[in-house]
Amino acid sequence: MGLWWEWSKYNLPSGKTVDDVKNLVATNVYYGLPSLEYTDIAVAADVHGFKGSVVVAVVYLQVSGQEYWQVVSCAGDQADLNEVVGQLGILHNDYF
Numbered sequence: 707m708g709l710w711w712e713w714s715k716y717n718l719p720s721g722k723t724v725d726d727v728k729n730l731v732a733t734n735v736y737y738g739l740p741s742l743e744y745t746d747i748a749v750a751a752d753v754h755g756f757k758g759s760v761v762v763a764v765v766y767l768q769v770s771g772q773e774y775w776q777v778v779s780c781a782g783d784q785a786d787l788n789e790v791v792g793q794l795g796i797l798h799n800d801y802f
Contacts (some may be wrong), residue, residue, distance in 0.1 A: 707786040711779035714798045728753045731764055731797060741763075742793050743757040759783040760790050764797060 724779060731738045731753045739747050744755030744762065754763040760782030767775040778794050780787060 707781065708731050708784040709781045710781070710787060710791050711777060712794070712798070713777045715769070716766065716774045716776040716798075718774065720723055720772075724768070724774065724787045725749075727766065728764070730761070737799070739797075742796065757790055758786045760786045762790070762794065 712734045716727075718724065728749050731776050732747045732749045732755075733740065735741055739753065739755045739762070742757065747753065749753035752763045752765040754761060756762075760780050762778065762780040765779075767777065769775060776798065778797050780790065780794065
């Protein structure tokens with residue numbers, strides 16, 4: 707079993723809410739979890755989905771105003787984890 711996480715500062719685009727961004731992470735077929743072939747994606751306090759034995763979760767923690775910490779974490783079988791970690795960098799870009 708392995709665990710990985712990474713965080714970065716994220717500024718919400720003008721006119722977007724954190725719920726807008728979470729929904730895009732959950733549904734966008736070019737830059738969201740569906741583009742990485744995650745399934746059973748759900749939006750709650752976080753956005754999470756599954757790929758093989760790996761579960762990934764993305765959470766946004768407000769710093770102030772439109773500035774947030776975006777935390778991406780995942781856990782699962784180490785071999786599967788090694789395969790998906792490199793792909794998760796797509797979520798740290800300001801696509802949304």
